[in-house]
Amino acid sequence: MAILANRYLVLLLLFAGAAISYFVGLKIGFWLLIAVGAIFELAFWFEFFIRQRRP
Numbered sequence: 195m196a197i198l199a200n201r202y203l204v205l206l207l208l209f210a211g212a213a214i215s216y217f218v219g220l221k222i223g224f225w226l227l228i229a230v231g232a233i234f235e236l237a238f239w240f241e242f243f244i245r246q247r248r249p
Contacts (some may be wrong), residue, residue: 211230215223 211227215227217223218226
């Protein structure tokens with residue numbers, strides 16, 4: 195059930211990101227979504243390497 199709820203949350207956030215991009219403008223919205231994606235990617239890798247070092 196938690197996986198299904200996370201799927202709907204992700205879809206809602208993606209829809210919100212698309213709507214924000216449309217309202218802000220294509221060029222600014224594109225770079226904003228790229229920046230948010232990069233932040234999430236860096237957070238994932240940071241957590242991945244931190245957990246690997248712990249015993």
